[in-house]
Amino acid sequence: MSKALLYDATLCIGCKACEQACADHNKLPYTTAIGAEEKQSDHKYTVVLTKGEHFMRRLCMNCLDPACASVCPVGALRKTSAGPVIYEEGRCMGCRYCMAACPFGVPKYEWGKVLPRVRKCTMCPDRVAAGQPTACAEACPTGATKFGERDELIAEARQRIHDNPEKYLDHIYGLTEVGGTSVLLLSGVAFEQFGYRAELPGDPLPMLTYRVLSRIPDIIPLGGVLLGGVWWITHRRKEVAAAEGPRNNAQNGTSKRRRDEE
Amino acid sequence: MKSKLTFWKVVFVILMAAGIYATFVRFTRGLGPTTNLTDQFPWGIWVGFDVLCGVMLAAGGFTLTAAVHIFNLKRLQPIVRPTVLTAFLGYLLVSVALMFDLGRPYRIWHPLIMRNPHSVMFEVAYCVMLYTTVLALEFSPIVLERFHLHRAMKIIHGAVIPLVIIGVLLSTLHQSSLGSLYLIMPEKLHPFWYSPLLPVFFFISAIAVGLAMTIFESSLSSKYFGRELEIGILRELGRVLAVVLCVYAVLRFEDLFHRGVLGKMLQPSYEMTLVWLELALALIVPLALLSVPKIRNSANGLYVAAVMVLLGFITNRLNVSITGLESSAGVHYIPRWTELAITVAITASGLAVFSLAVKYLPIFPVPEARTVPSTREAVIPVPVLDNAGD
Ligand code: SF4
Ligand code: SF4
Numbered sequence: 001m002s003k004a005l006l007y008d009a010t011l012c013i014g015c016k017a018c019e020q021a022c023a024d025h026n027k028l029p030y031t032t033a034i035g036a037e038e039k040q041s042d043h044k045y046t047v048v049l050t051k052g053e054h055f056m057r058r059l060c061m062n063c064l065d066p067a068c069a070s071v072c073p074v075g076a077l078r079k080t081s082a083g084p085v086i087y088e089e090g091r092c093m094g095c096r097y098c099m100a101a102c103p104f105g106v107p108k109y110e111w112g113k114v115l116p117r118v119r120k121c122t123m124c125p126d127r128v129a130a131g132q133p134t135a136c137a138e139a140c141p142t143g144a145t146k147f148g149e150r151d152e153l154i155a156e157a158r159q160r161i162h163d164n165p166e167k168y169l170d171h172i173y174g175l176t177e178v179g180g181t182s183v184l185l186l187s188g189v190a191f192e193q194f195g196y197r198a199e200l201p202g203d204p205l206p207m208l209t210y211r212v213l214s215r216i217p218d219i220i221p222l223g224g225v226l227l228g229g230v231w232w233i234t235h236r237r238k239e240v241a242a243a244e245g246p247r248n249n250a251q252n253g254t255s256k257r258r259r260d261e262e
Numbered sequence: 263m264k265s266k267l268t269f270w271k272v273v274f275v276i277l278m279a280a281g282i283y284a285t286f287v288r289f290t291r292g293l294g295p296t297t298n299l300t301d302q303f304p305w306g307i308w309v310g311f312d313v314l315c316g317v318m319l320a321a322g323g324f325t326l327t328a329a330v331h332i333f334n335l336k337r338l339q340p341i342v343r344p345t346v347l348t349a350f351l352g353y354l355l356v357s358v359a360l361m362f363d364l365g366r367p368y369r370i371w372h373p374l375i376m377r378n379p380h381s382v383m384f385e386v387a388y389c390v391m392l393y394t395t396v397l398a399l400e401f402s403p404i405v406l407e408r409f410h411l412h413r414a415m416k417i418i419h420g421a422v423i424p425l426v427i428i429g430v431l432l433s434t435l436h437q438s439s440l441g442s443l444y445l446i447m448p449e450k451l452h453p454f455w456y457s458p459l460l461p462v463f464f465f466i467s468a469i470a471v472g473l474a475m476t477i478f479e480s481s482l483s484s485k486y487f488g489r490e491l492e493i494g495i496l497r498e499l500g501r502v503l504a505v506v507l508c509v510y511a512v513l514r515f516e517d518l519f520h521r522g523v524l525g526k527m528l529q530p531s532y533e534m535t536l537v538w539l540e541l542a543l544a545l546i547v548p549l550a551l552l553s554v555p556k557i558r559n560s561a562n563g564l565y566v567a568a569v570m571v572l573l574g575f576i577t578n579r580l581n582v583s584i585t586g587l588e589s590s591a592g593v594h595y596i597p598r599w600t601e602l603a604i605t606v607a608i609t610a611s612g613l614a615v616f617s618l619a620v621k622y623l624p625i626f627p628v629p630e631a632r633t634v635p636s637t638r639e640a641v642i643p644v645p646v647l648d649n650a651g652d
Contacts, residue, residue, distance in 0.1 A: 073384035100447065113292050216435060
């Protein structure tokens, strides 16, 4: 079964303990200045956004069928069965297609480095493999970020909405978005306010390219036969022309002679 | 004449110096200080122009070899060599540009052993690699001829039909796949350009551009090398170009109509200006020009129409890869001067290599050109069309 995170914005107090824990686990610097930065970057994989009295976390959604992994030509990004979408930096050639493709704008690049890497939250794959919760979930003092089985978290999210319909939007973000994600969000205010796209398709994005790519094995033999056939037909026309007329040949002869004389 | 040459040499040296400086910055300090790329806008002019437009402008190679060797339009033979040379150089330049754009260019070979067949970029990488090899083989007889290696030439000549077929298939795949690259961004690319038909549009426009490039090159080479195509061939190309543009236009408008975005094209916006600029340059003006017999039948008229088509589809590629993504990214991307300097230097060195090749290799068949009409009458049954529009 696959693990997931449930973030409930109504329980969040904006203490940013998750940011600190994330930085520590990924060996990134964390200062007051970095804590104040309100965007994900190559040195900050998760961020707690504040709008008035509302909070919202941003992090890699660790999609069930991730666009980033499907587009990566060298398979540097990969969805693991445990849940995390991991990055093998030794494979990455830096084409940045993952950044262009991710519907949540998550992967960041080390633009300032000569040998840059893609940076993003990878849902603590080492901890998850060891049966531990992610660093952020462990650090959260209120249980706003909760780690568990995806199915169970969905059931719990449904229950919370059911018990307090006036507190929540009737929307578990990540349940169906782009085919579902391993990070699920609950909120009392619109997700768009915090940069989450509202109208994402319910089908996984990789389907859009797969539909086209899967035709290639058919196109190659078909196209080959078609082109060969056209060549065969046009070539035969020439054979016929050559065999048919002494008249034509005579013409050829004269024109050839003419050419020779030139 | 001499002073003009030195003038261009000076310009060339200045451009190359700027390019070398920018290259130095790129490889010693990284992408950040060299480009205006950001996390919000990870692909810029090197992808949009150097790669997308570069591959598109090299489409003459497969269009023309297919016409000559598969469809047996032998009267186009005299321009096969310059076109194949352009295509070959084009793909080499695309690879050079990639070395600048990739964050870790020394891993450019990784797709060879680390495969993800679900990735469009993986497919493009393979096709481009294989097709560059095919082009090298198609081009090799010219070099072999120069050095009188007739045995080797014979071998290549024997394989020419399979080579051309493989080349056309590979081109079909990667020309269209460059459009498929953007299929995964339905929520990012502006609806004027995002369409499930992107691969089809990229493919058809590659054919149009291939034809336009051939007309364009013929005119340029007549200007600078005194060697041009017969007007009859140009007219024929012009007609095919008009038909291809019509097909593209119908499909494009049908698609815009069915996706319900035609209305938006009348409401002023940044994208509206760009989409009409693109459509005017690529379709409306060239089709209007080509519909006038007097223009369609004159070398100058065809040249102007071809240049419009080229500019129009360059605009199209830039719209898809850059401007059409700006509003969803919430940023305006304007390339930094070092980015432009590298693009310009790559292009300039391509032109320089082309003119050197023309000088030292038998690219333009000067004397034969005049005898083509006589062989053509015997072989091709359709030259009747030639002056039908007069
Ligand atoms: S949110 Fe983006 S980076 Fe994270 S798994 Fe999904 S597609 Fe990949
Ligand atoms: S930048 Fe790296 S991880 Fe991202 S798609 Fe390219 S090769 Fe894959």
